[in-house]
Amino acid sequence: MAKKTAKKKQATTLDFSKYVRWFWMTFLGGVLAVILIFLLASWGVFGELPDHTQLENPSTHLATEIISSDAKTIGKFYLKDNRTPVDYSELPQHLVDALIATEDARYRDHSGIDAVGTLRAFFFLGKRGGASTISQQLARQLFVGVASKSTISRLTQKFKEWIIATRLERQYTKEEIIAMYFNIYDFGNNADGIRSASSIYFNKEPRDLSLKESAMLVGMFKNSSLYNPRRNSVGVKNRRNVVLGQMGKYNYITETIKDSLQSTELDIKYTPQSHRDGIATYFRAYLNKFMKDWIKNNPKQNGEKYNLYNDGLKIYTTIDSRMQKYAEAAVQKHMPRLQAEFDNQNTPKRNPTAPFLELDKSEIDKLLNDAMKRGERWRILKEKGKTDKEIKASFYKPTEMTVFKWKDGKASEVDTIMKPIDSMRYYKSFLHPGMMSMDPLTGHVKAWVGGMNYRHFQYDHVKQGKRQVGSTFKPFVYATAIDQLHLSPCDTLPRQQITIEANKFGNPEPWTTKNSDGRYDGSLTLKAALANSVNTITARLMDKVGPQPVIDMAKRLGVEEDILAVPSIALGTEILSVYEMVAAYSTFANKGVYNKPVMVTRIEDKNGTILYQFTPESRDVLSEEVSYVTVNLMQGVTESGSGQRLRHNWASKVPVYKEIITGYPYGFDNPIAGKTGTTQNQSDGWFMGMVPNLVTGVWVGAEDRAAHFKTITYGQGASMALPIWGMYMKSCYEDAELGISKGNFEKPNDLSIKVDCSKRDEDALIDSNPVDELKDVLDF
Structure with missing residues (x-):
C-alpha cells in the first residue's frame, strides 16, 4: 500500500514538472519570439525603419514664418503643411x-x-x-x-x-x-x-x-x-x-x-490662414518674390536649394504689425466712402459711358478687348487650345462667379451670374489705393498696403504699379532750385504765365502752363506757391535750373524710372511708384541722406542659423540745409495749402472759417510736411506726408485713367488720398508705444537761408481762400 502511494506521488510530481517545463518553454519561446520579431523588424524584414540620422532629423514639412518688427507672425509660406x-x-x-x-x-x-x-x-x-x-x-x-x-x-x-x-x-x-x-x-x-x-x-x-x-x-x-x-x-x-x-x-x-x-x-x-487672408497680404506677395530671388542665388552648403514652403525658414521683416493694421483700417474706412460717391456720379443716367469719361464706344471696346487678352481667363483657355474667337465668345456667356463688393462700408463677396465681359467693366469702376510708410532714419518700411482686397485685386499699387505723380514731383524742382540758386522760401516770384521757348531744353515746341485757379496776378513767396501748387511759379523755377538737373536730383533721391528731359516734368507728368516716392521724400526728412527702403532684416533657418542679414544702402544727396529748407517749404502745404484740412488751429487766424471745420476728424497741431498731387482729369490722387521719423505716401485711382471723377471736388489728392494718411497717423499717435514724433524737424546749426516768413505766409493764406476747398471735402 505504501509503495502504491509513493508511486502515485512520484507520478504526480513528474506530471507537475512537465507543466512547469512546458510553462518555461512557452515563456522563453515567447520571449525569444518577441526578440526575434524585434530583430527581424530592425533588420527591415517588415519594412524599412528610420536610422539614427532620420531619428535625429525627422522629415517634416515646416512652413516659412514671416515675423514683424514687433515679433508677431504676420503670415507664412507653405504649400500643404502650415x-x-x-x-x-x-x-x-x-x-x-x-x-x-x-x-x-x-x-x-x-x-x-x-x-x-x-x-x-x-x-x-x-x-x-x-x-x-x-x-x-x-x-x-x-x-x-x-x-x-x-x-x-x-x-x-x-x-x-x-x-x-x-x-x-x-x-x-x-x-x-x-x-x-x-x-x-x-x-x-x-x-x-x-x-x-x-x-x-x-x-x-x-x-x-x-x-x-x-x-x-x-x-x-x-x-x-x-x-x-x-x-x-x-x-x-x-x-x-x-x-x-x-x-x-x-x-x-x-x-x-x-x-x-x-x-x-x-x-x-x-x-x-492662407496666402490671401490676414494682414499685409500685398507685402507678403512682394516678399514671396524677394525670397525666390534670394533662394536662387543662395544655395545650402551641400549645393541644394532652400525650399520656401518646407524648410521652416524664418524671415524677419521691418513691418510693424500694429502700424500695418492701422494702415489697412484707414484704407478700409475711406475707400468705401469714396467709392460710394464715385458710383453715385457714374450711374448710366449721369454718365452713359460709365465708368469711363471722355471715351467713345470704339475706345471702350478696345480697352476691354485689350484687358481680355491680359487676363487669367484668356491665358487658361489659350493653354487648353481654344481659338481666339472661341475665347472671346466665352466672355459673353453668363457664368456663375463671386465678385467683390463694398457693403455697409465693409469688404464683402457676392455670388452672382454675370457675363465675364460685364464683370470686367464692373471691376474697372473700382478705385484702388496704394500706401507705404517708412522710417526715414533707417529705411525700414513699417506698413505696406498694395490694394484693398488681395483675394480679388492682386495687383500691387506700392511697387508694381506706377502712375503719374502730379504736383508731388514739385518739391524735387524746388529742392534743385534751392540747391543751385540758394533760394529762400521767402523769396517771391510773379504768378503770371511764362513760356519756355522751343529747343531751349531740347523740347520741340514752346511750353506754356496754366494755373488751375486761372489767376496770374501779383507775386507769391515760394512757400505760398508750393502750398497752393501754383504751376506758373514751378515753371519759372524749371526755366532757371533746367530739366536735367531736376532729373539728376530725382535719380539721387531714389527714383528708378527713366524720365524724359522736358520742362513739363515740373508738373508731374512722370510715372512713378509709391515705393519710389516714399524713398525720395524720406531723404528730405533724413537731412539729405538717402536710405534704400529695407523690408527684410535677416533670414534664419529652422535651427536659428542666420543665413542673411541686410546691409544698409545709403548715400548723401543734399546738404542738411537744402533738405531742411525743402521740408520747411512743404510744411506750408499743411499750414496754408491743400493739406491744411489736417489742422484744427489754422482757423484761429481767420475766425470766419471756424464753423466750416468744426468737428473735422484729424486735428493735428504738430509739425507736418507734405504735398498733395492731382493729375490731369483727376485720374490720380496723391498725398505725401512727413513727420521727423515717419514718411508715408498714399495714392488712389482707378485701374484705367479713363475712369475718374469728373470734377476736382472729389478728384483731388486732398480728397482721395489725404484722408487715408490722416486716419492712419491718428491711429499711430494714439498708440504711444510706437513713438511717432510730434516734434519739430531738426534745424541745422549753420542755417544761412531765411525760412521765417510768417507774415507773408499769412497773407498767402488769405489770398488762397481755402473756404471752397474745405466745403468740398466736408460735404463728402
Whole structure:
C-alpha cells in the first residue's frame, strides 16, 4: 500500500514538472519570439525603419514664418503643411496635463511601451482601451503611417511602432517627445501643429491657451476629421468634456473646475490662414518674390536649394504689425466712402459711358478687348487650345462667379451670374489705393498696403504699379532750385504765365502752363506757391535750373524710372511708384541722406542659423540745409495749402472759417510736411506726408485713367488720398508705444537761408481762400 502511494506521488510530481517545463518553454519561446520579431523588424524584414540620422532629423514639412518688427507672425509660406514648431517651454502645463491624462496616463513611467496597457489590450482584445503610448503615436505620425485593416498589417505596424518608440525614448527627453507630438499633428483647416491650431481656432499663441481650449485641442487627437469644430461642434464639445473628465480622474483639476468647464461653450474664434487672408497680404506677395530671388542665388552648403514652403525658414521683416493694421483700417474706412460717391456720379443716367469719361464706344471696346487678352481667363483657355474667337465668345456667356463688393462700408463677396465681359467693366469702376510708410532714419518700411482686397485685386499699387505723380514731383524742382540758386522760401516770384521757348531744353515746341485757379496776378513767396501748387511759379523755377538737373536730383533721391528731359516734368507728368516716392521724400526728412527702403532684416533657418542679414544702402544727396529748407517749404502745404484740412488751429487766424471745420476728424497741431498731387482729369490722387521719423505716401485711382471723377471736388489728392494718411497717423499717435514724433524737424546749426516768413505766409493764406476747398471735402 505504501509503495502504491509513493508511486502515485512520484507520478504526480513528474506530471507537475512537465507543466512547469512546458510553462518555461512557452515563456522563453515567447520571449525569444518577441526578440526575434524585434530583430527581424530592425533588420527591415517588415519594412524599412528610420536610422539614427532620420531619428535625429525627422522629415517634416515646416512652413516659412514671416515675423514683424514687433515679433508677431504676420503670415507664412507653405504649400500643404502650415506647420511652425514650438519648444516644450512654450506649451502651457495644462495642455501637457490634458494630453497625458487622455492619451497616456503612465507616460512618465515607461520607456516607450506601456506593459500594463499592452497586456490589458491583449487580454480584453482592446475593449478596455488601446495600448498606444504617446511615443508610439509619434512614431506612427513620423515614420510608420496608418496600416491597412488586415491583421498582419496591424501587427507589423505595432512591432515597428514599438521599436521606433523605444528608440525615440532613448534619443529624446520626455519633454521633447511631447513637443514633437504637438508639433506634428494635423488639426485640420490648415492647422498643422499646435501653433497653427492655436492661432486658427482661437487666434492665440499656444502659451496663451486657456484650460478648456487646451482640452478641446487635445480632444481632437482622437480624430481631427471627425472632431472638427467648424462642422461638428456638438461632437467636439463632448470630446472636450471627456478630456476634462480624464484630467479630473487623474487629479490634474478638481471636480469643481471640471464641472464648471464642461458646461461652457467652445468659444471658437476661427481665424483662417492662407496666402490671401490676414494682414499685409500685398507685402507678403512682394516678399514671396524677394525670397525666390534670394533662394536662387543662395544655395545650402551641400549645393541644394532652400525650399520656401518646407524648410521652416524664418524671415524677419521691418513691418510693424500694429502700424500695418492701422494702415489697412484707414484704407478700409475711406475707400468705401469714396467709392460710394464715385458710383453715385457714374450711374448710366449721369454718365452713359460709365465708368469711363471722355471715351467713345470704339475706345471702350478696345480697352476691354485689350484687358481680355491680359487676363487669367484668356491665358487658361489659350493653354487648353481654344481659338481666339472661341475665347472671346466665352466672355459673353453668363457664368456663375463671386465678385467683390463694398457693403455697409465693409469688404464683402457676392455670388452672382454675370457675363465675364460685364464683370470686367464692373471691376474697372473700382478705385484702388496704394500706401507705404517708412522710417526715414533707417529705411525700414513699417506698413505696406498694395490694394484693398488681395483675394480679388492682386495687383500691387506700392511697387508694381506706377502712375503719374502730379504736383508731388514739385518739391524735387524746388529742392534743385534751392540747391543751385540758394533760394529762400521767402523769396517771391510773379504768378503770371511764362513760356519756355522751343529747343531751349531740347523740347520741340514752346511750353506754356496754366494755373488751375486761372489767376496770374501779383507775386507769391515760394512757400505760398508750393502750398497752393501754383504751376506758373514751378515753371519759372524749371526755366532757371533746367530739366536735367531736376532729373539728376530725382535719380539721387531714389527714383528708378527713366524720365524724359522736358520742362513739363515740373508738373508731374512722370510715372512713378509709391515705393519710389516714399524713398525720395524720406531723404528730405533724413537731412539729405538717402536710405534704400529695407523690408527684410535677416533670414534664419529652422535651427536659428542666420543665413542673411541686410546691409544698409545709403548715400548723401543734399546738404542738411537744402533738405531742411525743402521740408520747411512743404510744411506750408499743411499750414496754408491743400493739406491744411489736417489742422484744427489754422482757423484761429481767420475766425470766419471756424464753423466750416468744426468737428473735422484729424486735428493735428504738430509739425507736418507734405504735398498733395492731382493729375490731369483727376485720374490720380496723391498725398505725401512727413513727420521727423515717419514718411508715408498714399495714392488712389482707378485701374484705367479713363475712369475718374469728373470734377476736382472729389478728384483731388486732398480728397482721395489725404484722408487715408490722416486716419492712419491718428491711429499711430494714439498708440504711444510706437513713438511717432510730434516734434519739430531738426534745424541745422549753420542755417544761412531765411525760412521765417510768417507774415507773408499769412497773407498767402488769405489770398488762397481755402473756404471752397474745405466745403468740398466736408460735404463728402
